[in-house]
Amino acid sequence: MSVTNETSVAVxxxxxxxxxxxxAFAVGGYPVRGFDEQPGSRSSAVERIAGNLEQLTEAGLIEEAAVPDVLGRITVCDTLEETVAGAGFVTxxxxxxxxxxxxxxxxxxxxVSTETILASNSSSFKISETARDLDHPERAxxxxxxxxxxxxxxVEVVGGERTSEATVTTAVEMLEGIGKMAVRVDKELTGFLVNRVQVAMMREIWDLLDRGVATAAEIDRAIRGSMGLRLAALGPLAIGDYAGWDIATATFENLVQDMRGDTEIPGRIRQLVEDGQLGAKTGQGLFSYPAEELPGQLARRDADYLALVRLLHGGSAADGGPA
Ligand SMILES: NC(=O)c1ccc[n+]([C@@H]2O[C@H](COP(=O)([O-])OP(=O)(O)OC[C@H]3O[C@@H](n4cnc5c(N)ncnc54)[C@H](O)[C@@H]3O)[C@@H](O)[C@H]2O)c1
Known part of the structure; x- marks a missing residue:
């Protein structure tokens, strides 16, 4: 299960x-083949990637001269068979x-061969469930x-009950090798690590919105300028160290009884879904995304993310903890 830059990746x-x-794999030097069951997604993929690369070039994160090579490493195939033939890593x-x-x-x-790593980008399903029926689940x-x-x-890397150590290590090495922060999650839970934290936070935020505690715009402003700013610089546990655990535990005890703890989706959010107001992809969610403005809105979002990525890699607390 050794992987080199000659190993082909399939998505x-x-x-x-x-x-x-x-x-991301093509930028990292891997030859990549991609497949989608929808012809429209296949035909638009390279154009979408070229658009992303233009943004990265403008942000100074990729040399313009490297773009043709990156695009040259990408092939979109018309069948699953062609896509995965000879691949060492399939996600x-x-x-x-x-x-x-x-x-x-x-x-x-x-x-694929029994050596090929089979990866899942699921947001929640354990690999033990997804790979339940495989003959060789050790590579999943x-x-x-x-x-x-x-x-x-x-990128969170999470093995299952039957995943081999070599599979986890190889996946971590590949992802680190293409410049990602591969986070090894040692215990397999539904939703892994980050999404569990996000869902816990979103339950409270959706409830605050539902109860009319503040407008959507004010909630976003409050979180961005406080927690969001801190979390972009430090991890939550290091933030707790700075605050002091006596204060943190007292605040927890005072608040936790009063906080949302059930499994219902608050009415305002359920209503958005029922009304088909799904967010940017439908033009309307809690905020508006007119079709003619959406490309600019996405470009601004990604430019802001990229500025923070530069801070993460270059800041004094680049590891997320105290320097
Ligand atoms: N969107 C996110 O923010 C996000 C983040 C992390 C993980 N994920 C996970 O990544 C996965 C994809 O999410 P997405 O947001 O890209 O969805 P998407 O709807 O944008 O894309 C899914 C694509 O998969 C194709 N597809 C579905 N079944 C297929 C099959 N059997 N063979 C070939 N193509 C198939 C569809 O045609 C579609 O183009 C999901 O498991 C999702 O939970 C999503």
Whole structure:
């Protein structure tokens, strides 16, 4: 299970996540083949990647001269078979549906060697579930990227009950090798690590919105200028060290009884979904995304993320803890 830059990578599903994952591996020097069951996603993938690369070039994170080589390492194929032939590392970024992922893994296992790593970009499903029916589950692993995957550094690497140590180590090395912050998660839980924290926070934020504690814009402003700013510079546990655990535990005890602890989705958010106001992809969520403004809005978002990525790599607390 040794991986070199000659190892070819295959990505299945070229939507929001998949096309960015293709790009990240190609920027990192790997030949990458991509496949999507929807012809439209296949035909637009390279154009979407070229657009992302232009942004990275403008942000000074990639040399303009390197772009043709990056694009030259990418092939979009018309069949799953062609995509994974000879691949050393295959990752799926298909629908978040366990049955779809299990079926896909079954198909993949029939097409690749027993040495090929099969990775899942699931946001929540354990690899022990996705790879349940594989003959060789020791090469299956979660590599969970964050959107946009060509920008956000962390990728969680989570093995399952039957994943081998070599698979986890190889996945970590590959991801670190392409400049990602691979975070090894030692215990397999639904949702892994970061999404559990995000969901805990979102439950409270959605509840505050539902109860009319502040407007959506004010909630975002409050979090960005306080927690958000701190978290961009330090990890939450280091922040706790600076605050003092006596204060932190007293605050926890005073608040936790009064906080949302159930599993209901608050009404305001449920209503958005029922109304088809899904956010940027439908033009309207809590905020507006007119079609003519969306490309500029996304470009500004990614430029801001990229500025923070530079801070993360260059700041005095680059490891997330006290320098
Ligand atoms: N969007 C995010 O922020 C995010 C972040 C981290 C992880 N994820 C996870 O990544 C995966 C993909 O999410 P996304 O946001 O890119 O979804 P998406 O809807 O943008 O793209 C999914 C793509 O997969 C294709 N697809 C589905 N089943 C397929 C199959 N069997 N074979 C080939 N192609 C197939 C679809 O045609 C579609 O283009 C999901 O598991 C999701 O939970 C998403």
């Amino acid at each position: 299945i599903g070229l939507g929001t996540m998949g096309h960015g994952i293709v790009q 799926e970024a298909a629908w978040e549906d366990l049955a779809v992922k299990q079926e896909l893994f079954g198909k993949l296992e029939a097409l 692993v979660v590599t969970h990227w964050f959107n946009p995957p060509h920008v956000i550094p962390v």
